[in-house]
Amino acid sequence: MIKIQKKNFSLSEVNKKLLKKNSGAIVTFIGIVRGEKKTKKIQSIYIECYLKMAEKELKKVEMIANKKWKLNNCIIIHRYGKIRPEEKIVYVATSAEHRKNAFKACEFIIDYLKTKAPFWKIEKINSKEIYVQSKKKDEKKIKKWGSII
Amino acid sequence: MKILYFAWIKKSLQISEETINPPKNIKNVKSLIQWMSLKSKKHKEVFLKIKSIRIAINHEVVDINKKIKKNDEIAFFPPFTGG
Numbered sequence: 418m419i420k421i422q423k424k425n426f427s428l429s430e431v432n433k434k435l436l437k438k439n440s441g442a443i444v445t446f447i448g449i450v451r452g453e454k455k456t457k458k459i460q461s462i463y464i465e466c467y468l469k470m471a472e473k474e475l476k477k478v479e480m481i482a483n484k485k486w487k488l489n490n491c492i493i494i495h496r497y498g499k500i501r502p503e504e505k506i507v508y509v510a511t512s513a514e515h516r517k518n519a520f521k522a523c524e525f526i527i528d529y530l531k532t533k534a535p536f537w538k539i540e541k542i543n544s545k546e547i548y549v550q551s552k553k554k555d556e557k558k559i560k561k562w563g564s565i566i
Numbered sequence: 567m568k569i570l571y572f573a574w575i576k577k578s579l580q581i582s583e584e585t586i587n588p589p590k591n592i593k594n595v596k597s598l599i600q601w602m603s604l605k606s607k608k609h610k611e612v613f614l615k616i617k618s619i620r621i622a623i624n625h626e627v628v629d630i631n632k633k634i635k636k637n638d639e640i641a642f643f644p645p646f647t648g649g
Contacts, residue, residue, distance in 0.1 A: 448649060464648065467572055467641060470625040495648060507649055527649055535622075535641075536648025537573040548574050551645035 418491070419475040421468060423498040425505060435512045437489040442516035444523040448507040450500050459502055460541040466497040467535035478529045482511065485525075485565055486518035493526060495536065525562055531555040533566075567636060569602075572643035575619065578612050595621055596630045598640070618644055 418434070420426075428447070435443045450462050479491050494508040509526045513519040530536075531552075538549040559566070570583045592601050603613045613619075621628055622641040634640065 465573055466648075467570070467622075467625075467643065470622060470641070473625050531649040532646060534648050535572070535643065535646055537644065538647045548644070549647040551647050555649075 418493070419472070419479055420494045421466065421471050421475065422494065422496060425496070426494060426508070428505075428508075431492055431494065431508060431510065434492060435490050435510055437512060439514055440489045440512040441514050442519040443510065443512045444516070444519040445508070445510040446523050446527050447505055448527070450502045450504055450506060452502040454540065454542065457542050460544070461499055461501050462506075462541065463499050463539040463546070464497040464506065465537045465539065466495075468497075470535045471495065474534045475530075478526050478533070481529075481565060482522040482526050486511070486513060486522040488513050488518065488522055491522070491526070493530075495530065495534065497536065525565065528555070528558045528562065529566070532559045567634070568639045570639065570641040572641065574644060575612055575642050579608050592634070594631055594633050595623075595628065595640070598634055599630070612642075620645060 451459055453459060475493050475495065479493055482488060483491055488511050490512045492508065492510040496506055500506055507530065509523050511519045511522040532555050539546050540549055567586050567588065568583060569586055571579055571581065576582050588598060588601055592598050599613050599616060603610045619642050621630065623632060623634065623638050
């Protein structure tokens with residue numbers, strides 16, 4: 418299941434959807450807005466999104482992960498619009514028969530989202546809005562997955 | 567042909583999209599950028615930073631040599647920073 422939405426969501430509600438009879442492991446990753454950046458207070462962030470392309474990319478990464486790691490369930494939720502500190506930005510959950518596959522798949526999905534999904538963050542600090550720069554380490558991480566993509 | 571702009575590119579151009587009708591000799595992204603750079607000073611300034619701009623045609627990331635078609639949706643944006 419993939420979702421791209423403005424609204425915040427309840428963790429307990431989405432976690433419930435992961436339980437399946439043959440699942441022995443559930444791994445979740447939750448990305449949240451930091452309250453500070455180098456001691457400067459972050460007032461809020463704004464996430465811009467290319468919606469049609471983002472839907473395609475999230476479906477693509479879900480399909481790759483399901484196939485590669487034989488997942489029982491996979492949930493990806495990415496928010497856009499204005500998001501306040503300590504609120505959730507992204508939620509990735511994978512369930513599988515064994516933990517190794519669930520961990521690997523979850524790590525792959527978040528690495529993929531960082532570099533392949535069309536979202537852009539703007540941080541509001543001291544009433545100034547600044548576009549967040551992409552990180553080279555994220556590019557290196559996705560290259561490690563090589564032929565999977 | 568529909569052109570979309572995101573993030574700092576949208577902010578610099580002060581538009582999020584435009585519909586264009588390039589001449590027939592504009593056959594790939596590279597020549598489209600050269601042609602679009604002549605549209606305005608803002609377009610020229612943005613496309614001078616082409617090394618920090620990524621391109622997608624119909625939601626697929628492509629390189630600058632990719633051929634373009636009349637009804638394509640072409641998006642220009644910086645590297646992604648979601649997740």
